[in-house]
Amino acid sequence: MKDAFGTPQSLLVLGGTSEIALATVRRLLTRRTRTVWLAGRPSPRLDEAAEQLRARAAEQGAEARVHTVPFDALAPDDHEEVLGKVFAEGDIDLVLLAFGVLGDQQRDEADPRAAERLARTNYAGAVSSSLVCARALRTQGHGSLVVLSSVAAERPRRANFLYGSSKAGLDAFAHGLGDALHGTGVHVLVVRPGFVATRMTEGMEPAPFATTPEAVAEAVAHGVRRRARTVWVPGVLRPVMSVLRHLPHAVFRRLPG
Amino acid sequence: MSVSHQQSPRGPARTAPLPEPQRPSEQAGLSEPERGRTRLLTGWGRTAPTGARVHRPRTVEEAVAAVDAVRERGARGSIPRGLGRAYGDAAQNAGGTVLDATGLDRIRAIDLEASTVTCEAGVSLHRLMEVLLPLGRFVPVTPGTRYVTVGGAVGADIHGKNHHVSGSFSRHVVSLELLTADGRVRTLAPGDPLFDATAGGMGLTGLVLSVTLRLLPVETSWMTVDTERLPDLDTLLSRMTESDHRYRYSVAWIDLLARGPAAGRAVLTRGDHAPPAALPRHARRAPLAFRPPRLPPAPRGLPSGLLRTSTVGAFNRLWYHKAPRSRTGEPQRLASFFHPLDGVGHWNRIYGSAGFVQWQCVVGHEHDDALRRIVQRISRRSCPSFLAVLKRFGAADPGWLSFPRPGWTLALDLPAGLPGLGAFLDTLDEEVAAVQGRLYLAKDARMRPELLPVMYPELERFRALRAELDPHGVFTSDLARRLGI
Ligand SMILES: Cc1cc2nc3c(=O)[nH]c(=O)nc-3n(C[C@H](O)[C@H](O)[C@H](O)COP(=O)(O)OP(=O)(O)OC[C@H]3O[C@@H](n4cnc5c(N)ncnc54)[C@H](O)[C@@H]3O)c2cc1C
């Protein structure tokens, strides 16, 4: 159960190797943490992430157990079973939906199958796994579902509209889900980071207002505590995007990036 | 058929879409048909809301049926709830059932000769006062609010300003009826292990249905009160130690925002029930009248930052200097002596949407150094805490999880939105645990589960009794889940 300050005792990450997710788990890890589940495609990286969290928990004197569980966003037939097993082990106070792929806009424009795969990962896979988690949270009557959307969802741009449109779909879905769960004790937080320096953006030129996984983690912790609906990282992106959203289309299309 | 229900050739009308074709499925959607009865609940501190189905039985039979239904459903259990005055999550049960006991509201019998009342568990202390004061009887123990139920008073085994003389609430319970997980109604008396587990057991042993309570005879609904101002904590502690025993009721309000030598300066109020001769002339014709005033409730939707250290500090200063240096024998109405906050409905809203937490500890008399350290830490950190309450407890009570034990108890309210508050309170907890003191579960919303067995040595016994009485968890709560009770 969460305490009066929204501190979770149990966490489930979908996309267990995501750098943003792991920074967030580190931020939320306290002596009160009992269980962390890292769900993701089996890989040495996933095991290593779990190992590092165990070490970190031990450092803090937490008795947290850290588990990994195989999960593939592109295999929605398994979501019910895989995630159901996690919830059957005990309540989850916070689910962090972090998986996603950036893709390569130019290549994917030319390869409809690749583009469709990106859309299936970021949107369809998220819809399926969120609904499974949402139902379980609804049954337990409490918990937060944190969804990593993106500023790219706000107004997809020429340069990355494949990714942007998948995030736009996810963003709309997650806000709707939050409304559907209103009054049930379950809280949905939609996080819209700008450019974050991680594996996903490696080698790319940082966009204006670039930020770090740690800053996203801080914003998530704060948003969960306040039971916020949407948070932007950095916060200044909220007004910035509100201006961009209202730019005439002809101007918007020509913006660099 | 109304126009809006007509289907246009281009598809369903916008205003009232036709129901989507139903997928043949066992599972309900996210908004279950039952949702109408699901309610979001918090304690008085308004933190950590969770959803539960609320049942409000009006009779013993309905209560038994409700518990049977919970047992048959088999998942996530149920917890009794009274008026929700516990600050944290004691009367919440996420995803399960909450048994709202306020429908069990009958006073079954008053025996003036034996000076007892038998009433159902949902009766409030306010109601008991309305009925009993005109008969010259008063409840044996009252907390800082009258708006608690008799069941809640047993569940938390509450204490009042008279603990040093009278002990906790359950010491005055002659017998009670308890509905347990198996659907049986058992009549219990003090000394019975299940009675002692239920007193202070936070609703986890079952639903208290009714209580027979021993009452205190009184001649008036007034108090005679002595008030004095004490410039610092040490003077206060020695004053209470040397003379509390001369009063039935005693409590000190301390200013934790005062710094340096003034840290812990206090106003000490002590008193007893007034004899008729002590009443002001206008009150003598109806010495037992009880008509507490009710001010308008605090408005909804106040911002969270309203209570800052500066404003609260100014309030505390004003209040301290307004108090008389020393005044004796002042007649005060019962309600203003015991329940000054009850005048304003929903005063908990002044903390805004983030809510607030109350921290209440007790440390043994021999550990007043721990108390000093705690007060200093709070004062140094300048928490925006309104007056804190300090009281001297008497002998420990028999309830296995009852909070009081001989020593000093300190209680303060803090806005939950304060940055770093969680870690700060953890350091105070450590001070308390280090001297085998404890925190009050009726106020807790955040303590670390590992400290519970240290603070409550009878916890293992309580767990064993529950495991036997209720192996399938028909009774459980958010508090029990959070702390692993
Ligand atoms: C302003 C204020 C001042 C207070 N001052 C004091 C004080 O001076 N001393 C003190 O001791 N406490 C004090 N309290 C706390 C309060 O007295 C307790 O929390 C009390 O338990 C609240 O009763 P309730 O009916 O609101 O119960 P709830 O808050 O609804 O429930 C409290 C606990 O009792 C259990 N319970 C409720 N009904 C039943 C039942 N029928 N059968 C079995 N279990 C049941 C619940 O499961 C829960 O664990 C104060 C609270 C407030 C808001």
Ligand SMILES: NC(=O)c1ccc[n+]([C@@H]2O[C@H](COP(=O)([O-])OP(=O)(O)OC[C@H]3O[C@@H](n4cnc5c(N)ncnc54)[C@H](OP(=O)(O)O)[C@@H]3O)[C@@H](O)[C@H]2O)c1
């Ligand atoms: N970095 C940014 O600038 C930025 C900005 C805004 C929003 N976001 C979003 O934030 C989230 C986390 O990103 P990040 O920066 O932390 O990137 P990251 O480190 O690359 O993490 C992406 C995660 O997605 C997982 N994943 C990809 N496809 C999957 C699939 N089919 N099934 C299961 N897991 C899959 C990856 O797992 P594997 O290890 O198995 O590949 C990895 O754990 C993403 O949703 C991203 O869109 C990122």
